[in-house]
Amino acid sequence: MNIIEATGIEKVYNPNKIAVHALNGVDLTIEQGEFTAIVGPSGSGKTTLLNIIGGLDHPTAGSVKVEGTDISTLNDNQLIDFRKEHIGFVFQAYNLIPVLTAKENVEFVMLLQKRSQQERETRSMELLRAVGLEDQVNKRPSQLSGGQQQRVAVARALAPKPTFVMADEPTANLDSKSTANLLDIMARLNKEENITFLFSTHDQRVIDRARRVVTLVDGRIETDETKF
Amino acid sequence: MIFKIAWRNIWRSRTRSIVVILAVMIGIWAVIFMLSFSNGMIESYIDNAIENQISHIQLHNPDFKKDQESQYFIENASGLEDDLRSQVEVESATVRSLATGMLTTSKGQRGVQIRGVQPTSEASVTKLDQKLVEGEYFDPETDNRILVGKSLSEELNLKIRSKVVLAFQSLDGEIIYAAFRVIGMYETDNNAYDESNVFVTQQDLNRLLGKENIGHEAAILLHSLDEIDPVQSRLTESRPDLLVENYAEISPEIELFNTQMQMSSTIIIVIVMLALIFGIINTMLMAVLERYKELGMLMAVGMNKVRVFFMIVLETLMLGLIALPLGMGLGYGTVSYLSKYGLDLSTYSEGMQEFGMSEIVYPTVNSGLYIQLGLAVLITALLGSIYPAFKAIRLRPVEAMRKV
Numbered sequence A: 001m002n003i004i005e006a007t008g009i010e011k012v013y014n015p016n017k018i019a020v021h022a023l024n025g026v027d028l029t030i031e032q033g034e035f036t037a038i039v040g041p042s043g044s045g046k047t048t049l050l051n052i053i054g055g056l057d058h059p060t061a062g063s064v065k066v067e068g069t070d071i072s073t074l075n076d077n078q079l080i081d082f083r084k085e086h087i088g089f090v091f092q093a094y095n096l097i098p099v100l101t102a103k104e105n106v107e108f109v110m111l112l113q114k115r116s117q118q119e120r121e122t123r124s125m126e127l128l129r130a131v132g133l134e135d136q137v138n139k140r141p142s143q144l145s146g147g148q149q150q151r152v153a154v155a156r157a158l159a160p161k162p163t164f165v166m167a168d169e170p171t172a173n174l175d176s177k178s179t180a181n182l183l184d185i186m187a188r189l190n191k192e193e194n195i196t197f198l199f200s201t202h203d204q205r206v207i208d209r210a211r212r213v214v215t216l217v218d219g220r221i222e223t224d225e226t227k228f
Numbered sequence B: 001m002i003f004k005i006a007w008r009n010i011w012r013s014r015t016r017s018i019v020v021i022l023a024v025m026i027g028i029w030a031v032i033f034m035l036s037f038s039n040g041m042i043e044s045y046i047d048n049a050i051e052n053q054i055s056h057i058q059l060h061n062p063d064f065k066k067d068q069e070s071q072y073f074i075e076n077a078s079g080l081e082d083d084l085r086s087q088v089e090v091e092s093a094t095v096r097s098l099a100t101g102m103l104t105t106s107k108g109q110r111g112v113q114i115r116g117v118q119p120t121s122e123a124s125v126t127k128l129d130q131k132l133v134e135g136e137y138f139d140p141e142t143d144n145r146i147l148v149g150k151s152l153s154e155e156l157n158l159k160i161r162s163k164v165v166l167a168f169q170s171l172d173g174e175i176i177y178a179a180f181r182v183i184g185m186y187e188t189d190n191n192a193y194d195e196s197n198v199f200v201t202q203q204d205l206n207r208l209l210g211k212e213n214i215g216h217e218a219a220i221l222l223h224s225l226d227e228i229d230p231v232q233s234r235l236t237e238s239r240p241d242l243l244v245e246n247y248a249e250i251s252p253e254i255e256l257f258n259t260q261m262q263m264s265s266t267i268i269i270v271i272v273m274l275a276l277i278f279g280i281i282n283t284m285l286m287a288v289l290e291r292y293k294e295l296g297m298l299m300a301v302g303m304n305k306v307r308v309f310f311m312i313v314l315e316t317l318m319l320g321l322i323a324l325p326l327g328m329g330l331g332y333g334t335v336s337y338l339s340k341y342g343l344d345l346s347t348y349s350e351g352m353q354e355f356g357m358s359e360i361v362y363p364t365v366n367s368g369l370y371i372q373l374g375l376a377v378l379i380t381a382l383l384g385s386i387y388p389a390f391k392a393i394r395l396r397p398v399e400a401m402r403k404v
């Protein structure tokens, strides 16, 4: 089943001044359970594409359907609600609320979803255990390493039971050991829980772990390979 | 959890939050102090005026009020006095005779109000006997004795036993000249009053005016302010021939003074709150700009604008709510202390005495002020938070998080 159907995506920044054509007609479909990397040189449009698919930005042309909903027609407030229910986010940095503990950060989105205290409690503990942080639940982000913070971010992204998780260069600030560790966790969650991951990266070691690699060049898909 | 986040966010920039809390606290304290101070002044002014001069209720011949002429007297003064004293609410009452005249000495002359009083009952109504700073009070055995104000005596170089001549019109229209000897000098909190009022006995004045047992002014001191209305209406009914007035009617400037003070207090509150609003806006704007990325992330993961707005407003309110009890406590403490020990203004009080206020002010606060202030601070915090909160919800997550 296709959970993401992006067709004819174009994105032009600064249309009135010096226009930047970041995406020039991208078609991409993602199925449930994929583990896909978006790769390409700097400035090729990876972040732009992920933001549009993740409902953070509007495309200049084209449409994005997530589980059948055309999110390119939603207004800002509807998008916020849509993201809350359907999309998990892991960013390169600034993922966590600094004044909350790891566990509270994981609970946060569930709280926005008005989940019960009981459910928040069990699910956040379960997720933190899944990312190997059951000993760190009461630490604040500043007391955690960069790799640990990204693992909390993965747990947080999964908390709302999203349709898919988008991660824009989640390992860019990590050393190779933490990178490998984070990838292990993501791959395991993908395999065992059938969670769909869509991430961008520059890192060859991360690319090697992906099952499908979509390469962008100058805002177009140049290659799209699926490994078996 | 929004409460938890907001609360912890306040303490992220500890110094900045403490500064704004202190500012609000000092603002609250200043308002309480200033208002209690002016309140204390109003009260001392009113109390002074009531206890030393006008009493709670006065009765006059209605024509006397218009013309101030001695011919408009009240007959059977002693009967009226007995009648007034018999009312249960009345603490003390006296009837005086009044004449407008000229006081002449070898040094010069002054226009004065001559107040013919009954020594005992006058003392119980206006405490005239306690205001003597030199000499003695009236002695029933001797005639033609006069009490003059201290400031008048200084101007005219009067001493105890100095002789003065009073000139005024008698009831049949002739000008009377009568010699009096100074036996005492009094001083009230009101210099203007002291310079223009002299006291003789009612007996002497009535004899010179030419009629026994008359008076021009009856003054009543009641046990409490609350009794003014019932007593006033009862007297109005029982003495339709007389004009019965309460202190506010006798001295309308008291009311004026009161409303003016009230108005300037409101202005003070508004000014202080305005100053605080800008401080609050500044602080919260910094807090929002500093957390731009984080707010972008919160909105990215699904925190809607209403919640973000609410969070910023909540943080601001919390700052106000921390400052509020502190400022009020400080204000309350200051006022309690000062209302006990008073604030001595004798260094600056030259001018104040002219207006009938005492040198020591005892600040007082009516508890309504605390409620008013609480509301004012909440409104201030709300107003101060609106702009920063709007700033926060207008950000677009993608752009906020792109900025490095």
Ligand SMILES: Nc1ncnc2c1ncn2[C@@H]1O[C@H](COP(=O)(O)OP(=O)(O)OP(=O)(O)O)[C@@H](O)[C@H]1O
Residues within 6 Å of the ligand: A013, A014, A020, A021, A022, A040, A041, A042, A043, A044, A045, A046, A047, A048, A049
């Ligand atoms: N908000 C913006 N305004 C103007 N131009 C933008 C904006 N965001 C991105 N661009 C431009 O769009 C193009 C694509 O940018 P994008 O960030 O999507 O690339 P990327 O593949 O993610 O690059 P990187 O690997 O460096 O993260 C670039 O030329 C970039 O300069």
Ligand SMILES: [Mg+2]
Residues within 6 Å of the ligand: A046, A047, A048, A168
């Ligand atoms: Mg990028």
